[in-house]
Amino acid sequence: MARQTQEEALSDVLLQTERNITTHVDDFRHSLSLLTENTAFQSALYTENISMFDRYLFFRDTFDPSLDYIRVTNPAIDRILFFTDSSYANQRLNILSLEGMKEFPLDPQKLRSNNAQWVELDTETLGVFGGFPGSTSFKTFVLMTVKKKDIFPAFYSSEGRILGGIFLENKQIYPPNPIDFTKHYQAKIENTPWTLYLNESSLPKTDSTFLFIAIITILCSIGIAYYMSRFFTRNISQEITHLKQRVNRSLSNDPKPILIEQQEEFLELSNDIQDMLEMVLTLQKENYNNHLESKDREYQAMINQINSHFLYNTLSAVNWHAVISGQEEISYAIQLLSKYYRTTLNKGKNKILLQDELDNVQTYIDLQLFLHPNRFTVNYDIDTTLLEVPIIHLLFQPIVENAIEHGFSQDLPNQLLSIKTQRETDDIFSIKIEDNGTGFNIEQLDNIFIKKAQGYGLSNINQRIKFYFGDKYGLLFDSQEGMGTLVTILLPILSEDSTIKEF
Structure with missing residues (x-):
């Protein structure tokens, strides 16, 4: 009877788990279809010789709002990338050429316009890959990525046993720890190549004989330990009780020193406890002061949050009025x-x-x-494999601001700003901000280095990098008067789950 109940429970868990995963899969298929079946996307991507203004309208009115809507309705989405051979390639950081597909384990030959292909990108990430309906001129695909932990259950019991896993053919893709199944239940995940397995041997087994022996052993051990403890502590229990009473008096609102006569056995222990109590009282006072400061910071953070909400709401209201009034440029700026x-x-x-x-x-x-408008042009050369690397906030926006405000002149034509990321070694990458502006001599460069931008100077950025990552990282400057300036930021390649100190 107990065996049958366990099997029924396992079958119910299998069915519920399969439904939960299928729900996530359907959400991603729906999000993918919102893009691939969007006629506005198809029309823009398959139009040859599109003007710069029409391209701007497409990004403003269709592309950005569609991606924002999808991220809101499906928060599990990690990244959305497009691959195309149309004129839109490399116009945005997430719109790549078809050559960019080589970085991912994707097979465009298996795609049809009405299906989605799930692939394993790495040990922690999955991707759903789909194509836009065919055109005789262009090919366009979209890739949405998701962390495995966001769509698959934990598969671990409260005791730490592995209860199951997700397999692709004979390869286990989640969880990462290998599972040795002796007897299992399985279910095919609809619209995916995955199979869900649950491990029967992971369920707790009941053995009445073993349980009886364990209880008797525990009770005997408790009895023996009790009588041994009474035997060894009988001679010192009174002194400990006496010392405890004095400690309690010392922890009162008006603590007094613990007074011990020289002939008492616990003199040294009592003195140590007195020192400890004095330290405890000091730490309690410091902790109370820290608590007050923490509450003050929480209050200030709440005020800042309220102010930010007020600003967002105000900007949203102004944008709405601009849209109603047909002021498209004002709406775009807001x-x-x-x-x-x-x-x-x-x-x-x-x-x-x-x-x-x-x-x-x-x-x-x-x-x-x-x-x-038309003051300068910008070129991005971004290594997409570095996009998920964590860094510290507001790292190079002040440098870009400095290049625009001090490097470019109102009178010079063909001014260009370049932003490039690249790997330098296996554990170091660089961010390079270069302009072909007026450049600086050594004295001017020193002044620019200490000039404040966005609330702090460029020297502060250099100090922050060295504080968080070490002295071998930081800023490098190369500038020639009349030739332009190159600023290189050296940073470590950290994993996405790496910890960076918060204040």
Whole structure:
């Protein structure tokens, strides 16, 4: 009977787990179809010789709002990448050429316009890969990535046993620890190549004989330990009780020193306890002061949060009025300003992914181009394998600001700003910000290095990098008067789950 009950329970768990995973899979298929079946996307991507203004309208009215909507409705999505051979390739950080597909284990030959292909990108990440309906001129695909832990259950019991896993053919893809099944239940995950297994041997087994022996052994051990403890502590119990009473008196609101006569056996122990109590009282006072400071910081953070919400709501209201009034340029500027403010705040966190920091810089540059049209052009050369590397917040936006404000002149034509990321070694990468502006001599460069931008100087950025990552990282400057300036930031290649100190 107990055996049958266990099997029924395991079958119920299998069915519920399969339904939960299928729900996540369906959510991703739906998100993918919102893009691949979007006629506005298809029309823009398959139009030859599209003008720069029409391309700008596509990004503003279709591309960015669609991606924002999908991320809101499906928070499990980690990244959204496009691969195309149309003129849109490399126009955004997440729009790559078809050559970029070689970095991922994708097989475009297996795709049809009405299906999605799930692939394992690495030990922690999955991707769902889909194609846009065919065109005789262009090919376009989209890849959405998700962390395995966000769609698969933990598969661990409260005792730490592995209860099951997800397999692709004979290869286990989750959890990473190998499972040795003796007898298992399985279910095919719909619309995926995965099979769900649950391990019967991981369930707790009941053995009444073993349980009886264990209980008797424990009771006997407790009895023996009790009588032995009474035997060995009988002679000192009175002294310990006496000392305890004095400690309790010392922990009162008006503590007094523990007075021990020289002939008492616990003189040294009592003196040590007295020192410990004095330290405890000191730490309690310090902890109370720290608690007050913490509450003050929490209050200030709450005020800042309220202010940020007020600003977001105000910008949203102004944007709505601009849209109603047909003021498209004003609406576009307000949207840029709102996005820049959001990415700059970063929810108060010090740690940020390189992808998000690049979004902040790109938004700042778009605002500058809105304020000063045609003043300069910008070129991005980004190593996509570094986008998930964590760095510290507000790292190179002040450097970009310095290049625009001090490097470019209103009178010079063909001014160019370049932003490039690349691996230097296996554990070091660089961010290079280069302009072909006026450049600086040594004296001017020293002044620029200490000039404040965005609330702190470039020397502060260099100090922050060395504080968090070590002296071998930081800023390098190379500038020639009349030739331009190159600023190189050297940073470590950390894993996404690496910890960076927060304040």
